[in-house]
Amino acid sequence: MTSLPRAILLDLDDTILEAGQRPLILLAVGETFADEIAPVSPADLAARLEAALEAFWSDATRHRQARFGIVEARRRVIGEAFAAHGAPHLTPALADRFAERFTDWRDQATALFPTARETIETLRARGVRLALITNGASATQRAKIERFDLAPLFHHIQIEGEVGFGKPEERAYLHALAALDARPDETWMVGDNLEWEVAAPQRLGIHAIWYDGFCVGLPVGGTITPDRIVHRLAELLD
Secondary structure: OOOOOOEEEEOOEOOOEEOOOHHHHHHHHHHHOHHHHOOOOHHHHHHHHHHHHHHHHHOHHHHHHHOOOHHHHHHHHHHHHHHHHOOOOOOHHHHHHHHHHHHHHHHHHOEEOOOHHHHHHHHHHOOOEEEEEEOOOHHHHHHHHHHOOOHHHOOEEEEHHHHOOOOOOHHHHHHHHHHHOOOHHHEEEEEOOOHHHHHHHHHOOOEEEEEOOOOOOOOOOOOOOOOEEEOOHHHHHO
16 A cells, blocks of 8 residues: 555646546537538637637646636637637637537536545545645635535645635645645645646655546656656555
């Protein structure tokens, strides 16, 4: 069995909760609009939208500015991608309807990753101190926590919109460590974002575990090296 640490800091979105793979949902939504976007194919439009959304959320500055209004940011990026396509029938109104349907489908698809709850319950039962650390607005993130009854699983819940700071700021991790009464060298950080849940905590001496829930692998040419990679949270136990 793995020698468990005193404390574990866990990310929420795409670590405990998953909302499906964005490219697949974009394609599925595009297929429901096939008649309206023709002769543009759903696959072509989905690829363009995925590229636009990936570029937007990969930009640290834009990500930081937009994460308190994800739905509006998504609507804006999709609208800009429709306009950039240059097809006159891809109107702003159509883009808005596409963005709204995409948001609805992602919300409906949101669920716990397999083994997530059972693993967290087991970790707590074994005496590990647990903190949930998530960026974003209080109302949005609290709604997810309540929907999936996650609060009882954790000793500390930290939402950026409530405390006024978030990952990858150093104080986001240090605040959680203080709440758990744990040192960096006896703590793991687990999450899907290579900067927020690997590079930043590693600089503080925290053991950083990258959660690759969709088995996509590390980016080619990337410079961030996790201390460990897992594809299911249950792997933390063995």
